[in-house]
Amino acid sequence: MTSTDDAIWRNRFLVMNLIRFAGLIGVLLSLLLWQGDTFVRGGTIIGLPLGLIFLVLFFLGPKLYAARFREPPAK
Numbered sequence: 001m002t003s004t005d006d007a008i009w010r011n012r013f014l015v016m017n018l019i020r021f022a023g024l025i026g027v028l029l030s031l032l033l034w035q036g037d038t039f040v041r042g043g044t045i046i047g048l049p050l051g052l053i054f055l056v057l058f059f060l061g062p063k064l065y066a067a068r069f070r071e072p073p074a075k
Contacts, residue, residue: 012069016062023058027051 033039034047 012066016065019061019065020058023054023061026054027058030054 030047030051032047033044034051035043037043
């Protein structure tokens with residue numbers, strides 16, 4: 001491996017972790033929206049579906065991103 005290959009894989013690893021971190025932050029903010037008074041007094045039900053969407057992003061986002069770079073590509 002050359003240093004260019006190492007840099008590419010490092011960047012892909014960082015993006016995968018950023019996707020997971022964004023999902024985590026989204027879940028936490030959605031729970032806060034749903035149950036807390038921070039954004040809307042008394043909370044709002046919109047936080048529940050948003051939280052579920054971000055939860056799917058947290059678990060499946062890095063896996064789907066990594067699947068783009070498999071060699072040979074998955075069928």
